[in-house]
Amino acid sequence: MQFSELGLSADIQRAVAEQGYDTPTPIQQQAIPAVLAGHDLMATAQTGTGKTAGFTLPILQRLTAGANDRLSRVARTPRVLVLTPTRELAIQVEESVRTYGKHLPINSLAVFGGVGINPQIAGLRRGVDILVATPGRLLDHVQQKTVDLGSIEIFVLDEADRMLDMGFIRDIRKIIALLPKQRQNLLFSATFSPEIRELAGGLLHQPVSVDVAPRNTAAETVAQRVIECNREQKKDLLKHLFETRSLHQVLVFARTKHGADALARALDKAGIKAAAIHGDKSQGARTRVLGEFKEGKLAALVATDIAARGIDIDALPYVINYELPNVPEDYVHRIGRTGRAGMEGEAISLVCHDERPQLKDIEKLIKRNLERVVIEGFEPAAHAAPRPPQPPRGGRSAQPARAPAKAAKKPGGPQQHRSGSRHR
Numbered sequence: 335m336q337f338s339e340l341g342l343s344a345d346i347q348r349a350v351a352e353q354g355y356d357t358p359t360p361i362q363q364q365a366i367p368a369v370l371a372g373h374d375l376m377a378t379a380q381t382g383t384g385k386t387a388g389f390t391l392p393i394l395q396r397l398t399a400g401a402n403d404r405l406s407r408v409a410r411t412p413r414v415l416v417l418t419p420t421r422e423l424a425i426q427v428e429e430s431v432r433t434y435g436k437h438l439p440i441n442s443l444a445v446f447g448g449v450g451i452n453p454q455i456a457g458l459r460r461g462v463d464i465l466v467a468t469p470g471r472l473l474d475h476v477q478q479k480t481v482d483l484g485s486i487e488i489f490v491l492d493e494a495d496r497m498l499d500m501g502f503i504r505d506i507r508k509i510i511a512l513l514p515k516q517r518q519n520l521l522f523s524a525t526f527s528p529e530i531r532e533l534a535g536g537l538l539h540q541p542v543s544v545d546v547a548p549r550n551t552a553a554e555t556v557a558q559r560v561i562e563c564n565r566e567q568k569k570d571l572l573k574h575l576f577e578t579r580s581l582h583q584v585l586v587f588a589r590t591k592h593g594a595d596a597l598a599r600a601l602d603k604a605g606i607k608a609a610a611i612h613g614d615k616s617q618g619a620r621t622r623v624l625g626e627f628k629e630g631k632l633a634a635l636v637a638t639d640i641a642a643r644g645i646d647i648d649a650l651p652y653v654i655n656y657e658l659p660n661v662p663e664d665y666v667h668r669i670g671r672t673g674r675a676g677m678e679g680e681a682i683s684l685v686c687h688d689e690r691p692q693l694k695d696i697e698k699l700i701k702r703n704l705e706r707v708v709i710e711g712f713e714p715a716a717h718a719a720p721r722p723p724q725p726p727r728g729g730r731s732a733q734p735a736r737a738p739a740k741a742a743k744k745p746g747g748p749q750q751h752r753s754g755s756r757h758r
C-alpha cells in the first residue's frame with residue numbers, strides 16, 4: 335500500500351513524501367482511514383510503529399478539509415488536544431504536527447512543565463489549532479484561564495499506559511471533564527491492561543480497535559542478545575563493547591538515576607563521549623543532551639526507563655541494557671527504541687547471576703528464549719560473587735537484586751546498608 339491510497343490531501347502527501355516515506359506502516363494503514371471516517375480509536379501500539387503520524391496525518395486532514403460539518407471553527411481556541419505523559423514526547427509530537435502540516439495553515443503549540451509559563455501563554459494568545467500538552471501544565475493553564483478547551487473536536491491520549499504509570503489518572507479525568515461532550519477520541523497505549531480498558535470504556539464511543547504490535551511482542555527487526563557476565567565486570571565489558579565494535583549512538587539503560595549518572599561519568603572518563611538523561615535533570619539539560627545525542631556528538635546516552643519514553647530518534651542502531659528492568663514490560667519498551675519502522679537494530683542485555691530471574695520473566699513475556707553470548711575475558715564465574723543483603727524478592731514488583739560493583743568486592747565485610755533501594 336502507498337500513502338496515495340489513504341485519501342490524504344495533496345498537501346499532506348507532499349509533506350510525507352518530503353520525509354522520504356512512501357509506504358504507510360501497519361498502524362498508519364489501519365488508523366488513518368478510521369480517524370478520517372470520524373471514528374473513535376483504541377490503538378495498541380508502541381513507540382516506533384509510526385503511531386504519531388498515524389494520528390497526526392488524519393487529524394490535519396480533518397482540520398483542513400472541512401469534511402465534517404459537525405466540526406465548527408471557533409477562532410483562536412484549540413480544536414485538537416493531544417495529551418502526552420512527558421515533555422519530550424510533547425515536543426516530538428508537536429514537531430511531527432509541524433512537519434506533516436508544513437504546507438497547511440495550521441498552528442500548533444506544545445505546553446509542558448519545567449519551563450516558564452509566559453511564552454506558552456503568549457503562544458496560546460496568538461491562536462492554536464492543535465495543542466500538545468502534558469497534564470499538569472495544561473491544568474495550570476486551565477486554572478489561569480489562559481486556555482479554553484471548550485472547542486476541542488478531537489482528543490488524543492498518547493501513551494495512555496505510561497500516563498497511568500506516572501499517576502496522571504486524576505489529571506486526565508479533570509481534563510476530560512472540561513472537553514465538549516461531542517468529540518472524537520483517540521487512545522494510544524503500548525499495553526492493554528485492565529486499567530486502560532476501564533479508561534477506554536469511559537472515554538471511547540464504539541471505537542475502532544487497532545492492534546499492530548500485540549503487547550509483549552518485540553519488534554522482529556531487532557536482534558536480541560544476552561551477554562552473560564559477572565556483575566562487577568559490567569562496566570569494563572561495556573567499555574570493551576564500545577571499543578571493539580566501534581559503537582556509536584547507543585542508548586544505554588540503567589535502572590536508577592544515580593546509576594545512570596555514574597555510568598555516564600565512567601564511560602566519559604574512558605574516552606567514550608557519554609551523558610545521562612533522567613528525571614532529576616532540568617528540562618534544559620535534557621533537551622541539550624538529547625540534541626547532542628541526535629547529532630551524533632555523544633556515543634552513549636545513558637537513560638532511565640521513564641526518561642527514555644518519548645525519545646524519538648530515527649534509526650537508532652543499538653540499545654544496551656546495562657541492567658535489566660524491574661518490570662518485564664519495560665524491556666519491550668526499551669528495545670522498541672531500536673529497529674523502528676522496519677530499520678534493523680540490535681538490543682544487547684548484560685545479564686549477571688542476580689538478574690537471571692528477571693531474564694526468565696522477560697523471556698516468558700516475549701515468549702521466546704534469547705540467544706546467550708559469552709565474551710572472551712568476561713566469562714561469568716560459576717557462582718555470583720557475594721553481595722550485601724537485599725530486600726526479599728517477592729514477585730514481579732519487588733525490588734530486584736542489585737548491588738553496586740564496589741560493594742560486591744568486599745565479601746564478608748560489614749553489612750552496612752540495604753543497597754538495593756538506596757538510590758531510587
Ligand code: AMP
Pocket residue numbers: 355356357358359362380381382383384385386387646647648649674675
Ligand atoms: P513513532 O512510532 O510515531 O514514534 O514513529 C517512529 C519513527 O518512524 C519516527 O521516527 C517516524 O519519523 C518514522 N516513521 C513514521 N512513519 C513512517 C513511515 N511510513 N515510513 C518510515 N518511517 C516512518
